[in-house]
Amino acid sequence: MFRSSIAKTVRAAAPRASRVTARPVLARGYHEKVISHYENPRNVGSLPKNDTDVGTGLVGAPACGDVMKLQIRVDENGVISDVKFKTFGCGSAIASSSYMTERVKGLSLDEAEKIKNTEIAKELALPPVKLHCSMLAEDAIRSAIRDYRTKRQSAGSPKAKGFIDVSQSVATGETVATAHPPGSS
Amino acid sequence: MFRSALRAASIRTPASRVPLVPTLCSAQRTLSLCLYRGFVSAYSPSKCPQCSAPLPTPLPACPKCQYIERVPSNAPYHELLGVETGFNPFAVDTRDLKRHFLQAQKVCHPDTWSRQPKEKQDVADHMSSLINEAYKTLLDPLRRIQYLLQQEGYEISEYDQLDDMELLVEVMDERELIDKAANQSEVDEIKSRNQEKIKATVAEIEQLVGDRDWERANQAAVRLKYLQGIHDAAQAWPNIDW
Numbered sequence: 001m002f003r004s005s006i007a008k009t010v011r012a013a014a015p016r017a018s019r020v021t022a023r024p025v026l027a028r029g030y031h032e033k034v035i036s037h038y039e040n041p042r043n044v045g046s047l048p049k050n051d052t053d054v055g056t057g058l059v060g061a062p063a064c065g066d067v068m069k070l071q072i073r074v075d076e077n078g079v080i081s082d083v084k085f086k087t088f089g090c091g092s093a094i095a096s097s098s099y100m101t102e103r104v105k106g107l108s109l110d111e112a113e114k115i116k117n118t119e120i121a122k123e124l125a126l127p128p129v130k131l132h133c134s135m136l137a138e139d140a141i142r143s144a145i146r147d148y149r150t151k152r153q154s155a156g157s158p159k160a161k162g163f164i165d166v167s168q169s170v171a172t173g174e175t176v177a178t179a180h181p182p183g184s185s
Numbered sequence: 186m187f188r189s190a191l192r193a194a195s196i197r198t199p200a201s202r203v204p205l206v207p208t209l210c211s212a213q214r215t216l217s218l219c220l221y222r223g224f225v226s227a228y229s230p231s232k233c234p235q236c237s238a239p240l241p242t243p244l245p246a247c248p249k250c251q252y253i254e255r256v257p258s259n260a261p262y263h264e265l266l267g268v269e270t271g272f273n274p275f276a277v278d279t280r281d282l283k284r285h286f287l288q289a290q291k292v293c294h295p296d297t298w299s300r301q302p303k304e305k306q307d308v309a310d311h312m313s314s315l316i317n318e319a320y321k322t323l324l325d326p327l328r329r330i331q332y333l334l335q336q337e338g339y340e341i342s343e344y345d346q347l348d349d350m351e352l353l354v355e356v357m358d359e360r361e362l363i364d365k366a367a368n369q370s371e372v373d374e375i376k377s378r379n380q381e382k383i384k385a386t387v388a389e390i391e392q393l394v395g396d397r398d399w400e401r402a403n404q405a406a407v408r409l410k411y412l413q414g415i416h417d418a419a420q421a422w423p424n425i426d427w
Contacts, residue, residue: 132344
């Protein structure tokens, strides 16, 4: 009776021990921030892509077969008021996009555009082989911003006619001024 | 399709295609074909060089007199297994492939060489794992086309980004549908629709490889990879992480 209960205890303890050891192995492979974003991703979901104040970025990495969708909603002050993402890919890709959504919320488009993949990689302590995941996230936000701007341009200004749109390229420093006289669209 | 198309083109030099006897071929167009054939003459004698008995496989391994010789790790997979390539190395009969694989393993499986000196065992070990790799690669259409593309100098960098918007939208839609699926029959519907696309893409790749249109074969291979991803996700349903 006594002996058998010991045996039972030992048997019961064995799987628990293996479960305990399994966890640090995982933690050693990925930084805890990656795991946190992977297990509890922030801002997962979709925004209505046809809304004029929503920009959608859709990007993919053919080498690993990842797809990433990042959407922003921009308020009248040009500030990102809402952001959602959906990523089908590895843990690092999910973590990178999840982190990106947290990072850009409340930023202006110009600020959001300046976020570099190196910042994400550093924050999530991504190993060199996973750097491309952070590049994907950078590409996703830029493509969402581009989509939003294209939409606004083609829709014209919904607020008022009779203004001049001046934009400066971050890459080249080139300034473009577009006139929107009253009565045009 | 890729931003790095230039990069792919620049590495597509005879030097990086390597492997065996590039000097045998002069014309760029026939180079790949020559490479598939080159192995036979260079590395696989049909008679054992030691006892002159006919060898059962293209491998330099003789079960009669226990002669065995190391084959280079970059030996073309088709040649290793002795699979007929004809003009289309993508068109592989999987039953024929399996038959050749089993024959090759019979000759060089480490168990067969366990009573031989250590050096011979090592060679057999190396050859056996090479043959496993060759078989796994040629058996799966995606791995097969990736292998052939690699031989042609097309290697997808992990930094490449997909510019094919249509494919991206299609993949995202299907993945989201799987994610939102309420029951198995919905998933099965996605899966069978996807299976048709896989079939069509594999057929397209075979055609393109036959035409030696590697650029478009490369694009089709990316599509196949994404379709495979959809298949795997459907297969794993409802095993969702979050």
